[in-house]
Every structure is written in structure tokens, then in C-alpha cells.
Amino acid sequence: MLRSKAFNLLKSIHLMAGQPNLAYKGIHPVIASHGHRPHRSVAYRQRYKTGAGSAGGRSLSAPQTKAMSEQELPGLLILDIGGTYGVQENIVALLKKHFCLITMKEFLANKKEMSKKIQSVFVSECRPTVDQELLESLPNLKVIGNSGVGVDHLNLKMISNFGVKVTNTPHAVADSTADIGMALMLASARRLVEGSQIAISPHTKYFAVDWLGVEVSRATLGIIGMGRIGYKVAQRARAFDMKILYHNRKQRRKEEEQAVGAHYCEKMEDLLQQSDFVMLVVNLTPETHKMIGKKELGLMKPTATLINIGRGALIDQDALVEALQNNIIRAAALDVTYPEPLPRDHPLLKLNNIIITPHIGTATVQAVQMMAEEAIANMLAVLNGQPIPSEVFPK
Numbered sequence: 001m002l003r004s005k006a007f008n009l010l011k012s013i014h015l016m017a018g019q020p021n022l023a024y025k026g027i028h029p030v031i032a033s034h035g036h037r038p039h040r041s042v043a044y045r046q047r048y049k050t051g052a053g054s055a056g057g058r059s060l061s062a063p064q065t066k067a068m069s070e071q072e073l074p075g076l077l078i079l080d081i082g083g084t085y086g087v088q089e090n091i092v093a094l095l096k097k098h099f100c101l102i103t104m105k106e107f108l109a110n111k112k113e114m115s116k117k118i119q120s121v122f123v124s125e126c127r128p129t130v131d132q133e134l135l136e137s138l139p140n141l142k143v144i145g146n147s148g149v150g151v152d153h154l155n156l157k158m159i160s161n162f163g164v165k166v167t168n169t170p171h172a173v174a175d176s177t178a179d180i181g182m183a184l185m186l187a188s189a190r191r192l193v194e195g196s197q198i199a200i201s202p203h204t205k206y207f208a209v210d211w212l213g214v215e216v217s218r219a220t221l222g223i224i225g226m227g228r229i230g231y232k233v234a235q236r237a238r239a240f241d242m243k244i245l246y247h248n249r250k251q252r253r254k255e256e257e258q259a260v261g262a263h264y265c266e267k268m269e270d271l272l273q274q275s276d277f278v279m280l281v282v283n284l285t286p287e288t289h290k291m292i293g294k295k296e297l298g299l300m301k302p303t304a305t306l307i308n309i310g311r312g313a314l315i316d317q318d319a320l321v322e323a324l325q326n327n328i329i330r331a332a333a334l335d336v337t338y339p340e341p342l343p344r345d346h347p348l349l350k351l352n353n354i355i356i357t358p359h360i361g362t363a364t365v366q367a368v369q370m371m372a373e374e375a376i377a378n379m380l381a382v383l384n385g386q387p388i389p390s391e392v393f394p395k
């Protein structure tokens with residue numbers, strides 16, 4: 001119901017703007033209009049009322065923003081500027097067009113005054129997060145804008161009890177995360193990391209036959225979680241002539257299934273038994289926690305590879321270590337682990353049939369920019385009392 005409402009909304013926006021209707025293809029106006037260029041389309045401005053073309057509501061278009069002093073803009077709490085957890089300078093500049101930025105340090109130094117000003121918090125996936133103490137000290141907080149799709153680091157129920165909304169950025173992350181899934185699959189299949197290490201090592205005598213890989217082309221890919229990202233993975237896999245299986249816990253996706261020629265497996269077990277590559281693309285919830293354990297790994301082919309671009313805790317890592325050590329499965333390729341990063345003495349790091357990347361699903365110049373834009377649009381919608389493009393609700 002909600003999905004179809006959102007779909008119709010996006011559809012009408014595109015029609016209004018005289019653009020081809022991309023919404024049905026899963027292409028969000030932000031992404032569709034931006035590509036690699038930081039340019040806002042009319043559709044984007046109308047939709048999110050951030051540009052000169054916006055009408056009705058409180059527009060934060062360039063002239064109005066100019067007229068407002070920084071102090072008049074709604075206060076937005078960010079962790080920091082720069083550094084490991086901080087917001088990058090270009091994103092700071094973007095946020096500053098619409099908000100009066102307050103860093104955590106500034107907030108803590110002057111809690112009394114700052115707490116009244118702060119109406120929104122900008123958080124990044126998996127970063128130090130919003131706890132009860134912080135919520136209690138922000139009486140005017142209305143929205144937490146998460147930059148990223150996964151919100152498992154936020155206690156949605158508790159936040160909602162404070163009357164605060166949470167939003168995420170499912171559209172902005174989809175392409176880059178699907179790309180990293182493909183990159184991990186290809187890298188693991190063709191043993192790219194090992195190959196690179198050998199090529200740059202002092203040994204000059206090496207033979208490709210010593211580290212044969214497996215082919216991705218025409219192999220069977222089992223996608224667990226055919227949501228927006230899973231579907232994008234399937235679209236890419238089609239170009240490799242892969243046979244695509246998928247399993248969704250709740251909802252069969254017939255339209256997407258037909259569009260990419262995927263086969264639905266009602267039972268995850270069937271997918272695990274038949275796939276050469278199994279890719280996890282699901283959110284972490286109590287139901288999906290450790291959904292891949294000893295039993296599930298045991299069902300996979302000994303020649304199969306497990307790829308995880310969801311969250312680390314979807315997999316029982318002890319069981320994975322055992323499976324990789326005993327060649328129960330061929331290999332694993334993980335963009336996510338728990339914790340992140342893994343302790344340096346973790347047994348997963350001692351294996352040679354694994355690739356681990358440091359949660360870089362959305363680590364592209366474009367995705368970071370688009371996530372910030374989507375988060376801004378969400379937060380402004382909440383503050384302006386407008387329909388919220390991507391709100392996340394507690395279960």
C-alpha cells in the first residue's frame with residue numbers, strides 16, 4: 001500500500017516535470033537527475049522544495065536561504081566535521097545551505113542553548129549513534145536523518161517514543177551497493193586479491209594455473225533479499241548470463257522477477273542448495289540475525305561462494321570460520337562483519353579463501369553526495385510538515 005503510494009507519487013512527479021517516468025524502473029528522481037553531476041532537476045526541486053521551482057510550503061530555495069541568516073535555519077546536529085566519523089567538507093557545504101550545523105563538540109560545550117536549537121540529527125550508517133540520553137536532552141528534535149539504508153544502529157522504538165521520526169536513503173545507496181556485491185563476487189570468483197598479491201610480490205615465477213578461479217558467467221546466483229539493492233544486483237547479473245534465484249522472507253516480487261528472469265525460491269534452503277554464489281542483501285533485524293549458520297552453510301555446494309553486502313550479523317561468523325576452514329564452501333566475500341573492523345587476531349583474517357572489504361558499499365563520491373541529498377530532502381519534509389519520501393517505522 002505504502003509502496004504503491006510512493007510509486008504513484010514519484011510517477012506523477014516525473015509526469016509533472018515532463019520527464020520520462022523512471023520511477024517504475026526503480027530510478028529515483030535524485031539519482032536520475034544527478035548522475036555524476038551535482039545538478040538538481042525541476043522534478044527534484046518540486047519534489048523536495050529545495051530549489052527555485054518549489055511552490056507551497058516553506059521553500060528553502062536559494063533566494064530564501066540567502067535571506068535567512070545561518071542562525072535562522074533549523075539546527076542540525078552532526079557528530080563532527082572531517083575525521084573518521086565526521087561529515088566530509090563537501091557534504092558540510094551542502095547541509096549548510098539548509099541547516100545551521102552544530103557539531104557534537106559545540107553541543108556539549110553549550111548544551112543549554114544548543115539543545116533548544118536542534119531540530120534534526122544527521123547520522124551515518126553504523127556510526128556512534130543516538131541514545132536515550134541524547135534524545136532526552138533535545139526537546140525540539142523532530143527527525144533523525146540517516147545517511148544510508150540500514151537503520152539497525154538506531155533504536156527505532158525508543159526514538160519513536162520521543163515523537164521523533166527516522167528517515168533513510170534507500171534510493172541513493174542502491175547502485176553503489178549492488179556494484180560492490182558484483183565486485184566481491186567477481187573478485188572472489190577470479191581470486192583477484194590473491195592474484196594481485198602474487199603479482200606484486202618478489203616472486204617473479206608464477207603460473208595462473210596455480211590459482212584457478214571459477215566462472216561467474218552462466219553460474220547460478222542466489223539472491224537472499226530481492227529489495228531495491230537485490231534487484232539491482234539481479235539486473236547486473238543478467239549481463240553475465242547468470243541464472244538468478246531469489247528468496248524473500250515476506251514478499252514475492254513478481255514484477256521484478258519477470259523483468260530480470262529470476263526464479264523465486266519459497267524456501268531459502270532450495271536457493272542455498274542450488275546456487276554457485278549466494279548473496280545476502282537483507283536488513284539486519286531480530287528475525288534475520290544469524291540467518292546463515294552451520295546448517296545453512298552445510299546446505300551450500302562445496303564449490304559455492306557466500307557474499308554478504310547486508311550486515312555482518314546476518315551470518316554466524318564462528319560457523320563461517322569452520323565452514324571455510326573445512327572447505328564446506330569454497331569461499332566468502334564480505335563487505336560487512338561484526339564488529340567492524342574485526343579484531344586483528346580474528347580467525348576470519350587468517351583464512352585465504354575469504355575477501356573482506358571495510359563496509360564500502362556506499363563509499364563512492366556519487367553515493368555519499370546522493371545520500372546527503374536524500375537525507376536533506378527527508379529531513380526538510382519532516383520539518384516542513386510535508387510527505388516524507390523515506391520514513392522508517394519501528395516494527
Ligand SMILES: O=C(O)C(=O)CO
Nearest residue numbers: 125148149150361362
Ligand atoms: O546503506 C547502508 O546501510 C549500507 O550499509 C550500504 O553499504
